[in-house]
Amino acid sequence: MPGSAELDVRWRPSRHARRLLTLALGGLLIATLARRPEFAGLAAPALLLLGPARKPRPVRVRVRTAVATSQLYEGEVGTVDLIVDDAELDARWVLQPGRGVEPASATAAGGAAARFEFTVPRWGKRQLGSVTLVLHDRWRLVEGRVTLALPDVDCYPYPAVQRTRVVLSRLPNRLGEHAARVAGEGTEFTGVREYVPGDRQRAINWPATTRRGRLQVNTFAAERSQDIVLVVDATSDVGPPGSSALDLGLRGAAGAAQAYLDGRDRVGVICYQWGGARWLAPSLGRRQVYKIIDTMLAADAGWARGDVFSRLPRAALPPGSLVVVFSPLLDQRFVETLRDMRERGFALFVVDVLNAEPPVKRTLADAMTRRIWRMEQQAIRFSLRELGVPVVHWDGELPLDLPLAPYTRRALVAHR
Amino acid sequence: MNARLRLAAALPRLAALALGAACVVWTALPPRHTGLADLALVVSIIGVAAGALRLALADVPQPEEQFFLSAAAHTWLAFLAVLRGLPWEEIAVAAILWLEVQHPARPWYTAGLGVGLVAYLLAVHIAESGAPAGQLLRRQAKVLVAGACLIAVGAGFAMLSATGPGASSALLRVLAAAAVIAAAALVLPRRD
Numbered sequence: 001m002p003g004s005a006e007l008d009v010r011w012r013p014s015r016h017a018r019r020l021l022t023l024a025l026g027g028l029l030i031a032t033l034a035r036r037p038e039f040a041g042l043a044a045p046a047l048l049l050l051g052p053a054r055k056p057r058p059v060r061v062r063v064r065t066a067v068a069t070s071q072l073y074e075g076e077v078g079t080v081d082l083i084v085d086d087a088e089l090d091a092r093w094v095l096q097p098g099r100g101v102e103p104a105s106a107t108a109a110g111g112a113a114a115r116f117e118f119t120v121p122r123w124g125k126r127q128l129g130s131v132t133l134v135l136h137d138r139w140r141l142v143e144g145r146v147t148l149a150l151p152d153v154d155c156y157p158y159p160a161v162q163r164t165r166v167v168l169s170r171l172p173n174r175l176g177e178h179a180a181r182v183a184g185e186g187t188e189f190t191g192v193r194e195y196v197p198g199d200r201q202r203a204i205n206w207p208a209t210t211r212r213g214r215l216q217v218n219t220f221a222a223e224r225s226q227d228i229v230l231v232v233d234a235t236s237d238v239g240p241p242g243s244s245a246l247d248l249g250l251r252g253a254a255g256a257a258q259a260y261l262d263g264r265d266r267v268g269v270i271c272y273q274w275g276g277a278r279w280l281a282p283s284l285g286r287r288q289v290y291k292i293i294d295t296m297l298a299a300d301a302g303w304a305r306g307d308v309f310s311r312l313p314r315a316a317l318p319p320g321s322l323v324v325v326f327s328p329l330l331d332q333r334f335v336e337t338l339r340d341m342r343e344r345g346f347a348l349f350v351v352d353v354l355n356a357e358p359p360v361k362r363t364l365a366d367a368m369t370r371r372i373w374r375m376e377q378q379a380i381r382f383s384l385r386e387l388g389v390p391v392v393h394w395d396g397e398l399p400l401d402l403p404l405a406p407y408t409r410r411a412l413v414a415h416r
Numbered sequence: 417m418n419a420r421l422r423l424a425a426a427l428p429r430l431a432a433l434a435l436g437a438a439c440v441v442w443t444a445l446p447p448r449h450t451g452l453a454d455l456a457l458v459v460s461i462i463g464v465a466a467g468a469l470r471l472a473l474a475d476v477p478q479p480e481e482q483f484f485l486s487a488a489a490h491t492w493l494a495f496l497a498v499l500r501g502l503p504w505e506e507i508a509v510a511a512i513l514w515l516e517v518q519h520p521a522r523p524w525y526t527a528g529l530g531v532g533l534v535a536y537l538l539a540v541h542i543a544e545s546g547a548p549a550g551q552l553l554r555r556q557a558k559v560l561v562a563g564a565c566l567i568a569v570g571a572g573f574a575m576l577s578a579t580g581p582g583a584s585s586a587l588l589r590v591l592a593a594a595a596v597i598a599a600a601a602l603v604l605p606r607r608d
Binding site: 016018020023028034037038039040041042043044045046047048049139140 | 514516523533537545560563566568571593
């Protein structure tokens, strides 16, 4: 992402020049007031040393900036390269990192070109900060300052590790990679049946034909794809920064999006937050991962299309889709929304990302409060399971495959 | 950073401190207690010491986040801000000049002070900028020689006997010295 800008330079005397000026003016003033010529002589070297400050200096300089990438993942090291075109001046660069940006190298460098490394520890849209370019003439009598704002970067949540996928038992009639329960032209063997005219010759199972004395053909499962809608609950962000519920939700959703898109499924996202929801319709392809993450990053922008899921268009929640929810299940309205979706016939799957508890003091009342709170949380999860919604807990450390393991070995049956 | 590099970084700072202290001692002797001489002496000592301390603590970083710091840390940061904000060397130079003017006329002694002050300011500049001392002094050698000559000329003007009694004669000598210095500054070829 290269850029170039011509910037005005603000020139002013350097500290060295100011010191020499003090000596020169002080000497001359005392010489005049005290009528002592030796003080005029004392001022002479300073005046001579200040002579080159009269040399003309450039009013504008061209600075070229190149940020290696405008999108990076949490903890990934990015670089910004800076070059000033005026090679005659001594240049010194000082990086002032923006909020949420950590320098990964020295924050000051000398020379006409400089490279700074930085890292963003937590997801979000971040302003990289600014760079101050300090220019000196050869004698360091004047210094010019130029402040350059660096571009913004999008820091993506680091995707959770997920290789396996939850697959619905009833898949839409669309070509894909998941073996369906109906017979078709896939590659997964399902059985043997008697030959009927029209069957392909290459499907004949010769050992079975020999045993039974009549032509037998292999049958295969059809291969279908499914629609996945990832729902990220952004209403409650609890836990330490960096491993809060929202952090885990976004990382889990990013990992799930990659896993399902690798399996040729159509994946969409809905970010549920205070005052509405932001959504992206399911679609295919590698670019969809970045679209999904961009949608999630913009979730806290305050822009919303609808108040509840019932107001979302059909494109956001296609019928028959598998809804994978990442939520701490702390907002009762969100839990009610999940129940409503389940009653409307959607296959739901909840990944519980709550890893924090309310802080308590060593008092009986606090201990009792926490116990009641835990029971409430257990009741919420129990009520969802009773509705046929699997709820698994994920701590953010382990791969997502582990909590999902009981549901990835066989197709998920969602009763209406 | 090994010991050799540390010593190389510390040498200009030590030189600046030594030259500053030498200028103060040079101008303070013999001790004077007239006018504001005592105050000027104290101010010059503080200026030189604080300037040296500023150079010594130049590498101490300022913390980025200054919230929730302890009282000791806040005090330390305020001390650093004062140390880095005030022009200590300028204060020291002005105080030293004021201390020197408290003494009766001693032209060659004042000329020596001039040499010392220029050396002090150059040492501070070298310590502050990290510029190689040898290269910097070689580049400015001609100017420094010319400056030394002009200091001598100034001292010579001060030793000339007055053409007549009264203040106007002394002022005439000052103006003559200033004219010679200005002419030299203008005539000296511009350096690249």
